[in-house]
Amino acid sequence: MASSTAEEITHDFPPFIRVYRDGRVERLIGNDVVPPSINRDTGVQSKDVVIDPETGLSARLYIPKTPIPHHKLPLLVYFHGGGFCIETAFSPTYHNYINSLVAEANIVVVSVDYRRAPEHPLPTAYDDSWAAVKWVASHSTANGGEVWLKEYVDFGRVFFAGDSAGGNIAHNMAIRFGSDGLDGVKIVGMVLIHPYFGGKSPTGSEGDDGNNIGKAAADKFLLFVYPSSRGSDDPLINPVVDPKFSSVVCDKVLVCVAEKDFLKDKGWYYKEELGRSGWGGVVEIMEVAGEDHVFHLIKPTCENAVALLKRVACFLNEDKA
Incomplete structure (x- = not known):
């Protein structure tokens, strides 16, 4: 029994x-996980670091092939998706995607491996991600000890990015940075790919039968990963109701959505509301026709995935000196 x-x-x-x-x-x-490597095709190098031995917080770092000495590169802090409970920074899905992005954009990446629900319910992922951001920022002074960050990173050109749940985390890190600040670091921009945002009130086509089912399932899942939340209108989940919404720290944001993704309308809503919040930056949106949630990770070599990769790389480099 x-x-x-x-x-x-x-x-x-x-x-x-x-x-x-x-x-x-x-x-x-x-x-599945894969080890860090020197990628045969791109020359991108990666290695793993432990940020906090007590919690196990770690990250995978990436640098492009043969960085030029004394030539500092933009830094992207990336937060993986997976509903706050699956995937890691070390999964082949994310390892391969970041390799491709580093090669295309010629940037340094810190891919954060936060602790996951349900063993570590939200807000643990947010707390771990903020600890990772602070660790990154420590390298803008003499305090940090990671050679790749000290040697290759321009801390005046830092970006946050993530997909799905990671897009939600990226937004919340930009809010927290705007409130708390970290000396020596400038967050230039943010990329949100198919971001997971919620809200009790349906947006756009969310009231339709098919999308309404998806929204109901997402709301139920939220209580699983974040049992202490206020529900889908919790400010961490529905950014528009957050009194700090307009304090997003960066000057530009790129929101990427997919036509068949039930989260598409929340992405559009975020874009529109951020634009009229008084924030003062520039927000752009890219919608890909005929595709579903995180299609670029599932079929990374398809034409639309390649176009999305190039758009993100362009965004990360368009104001490079």
């Missing part, structure tokens, strides 16, 4: 994650 009880499923979100009554967590996808 005890064994039968232990095997009882308490939370089931196929095809992503399942939790059993005895507390065991079964991640159904996103478990």
Whole structure:
């Protein structure tokens, strides 16, 4: 009987994650990892670093092939997606994507491996991500010890980016940076790819039957990863209701959405509301026709994925001196 009880499923979100009554967590996808490397095709180098041994917070760092000595490069701090509970910075999906982006944009990347729900419910991912941002910022002075950051990074040209849940994290890091600030670092811009944002009131086509089902499932999932939240209008989830919304720290934002993604309308809503919030920066949007959520990670060599990669790389370099 005890064994039968232990095997009882308490939370089931196929095809992503399942939790059993005895507390065991079964991640159904996103478990594969690959080591850091020197990429054969691009020459991009990567290595892993531990940011906080106590919590296990870590990151994977990337530099382009043969950086020019004393020539500082833009830095992108990247937050992976996966619903706050699957995938890591070390998964082949993200390792391959970041490799391609570093090669295309000629930038340095810190890909953050925050702790995941449900073992570490939100807001842990936000706290870990902020700790990673502070660690990055420490290298703008003599305090940081990571050679790649001290040697190759222009701390006057730092960007935040992420996809899906990682896009949500990137936005919240820009808000926190705007409130708390970190000396020696300038956040120039932010890229939100198919960002996960919520809200009790339907936006655009969210009231349609198909999209309404997706919204209801996302709201249920939110309570799983963030049980202490105020629901989908929690300011961390619905940025528009956040009193600090207009304090996004950067000067420019690129929001990327996909036509068939049920989160598309929230991305458009974010873009429109940020533009009229009094923030004062420039916000752009790129919608890709015929594609669904994070298509660029699922089929990275397709024409639309390549176009998206090039658009992001252009955004990261368009004001380069």
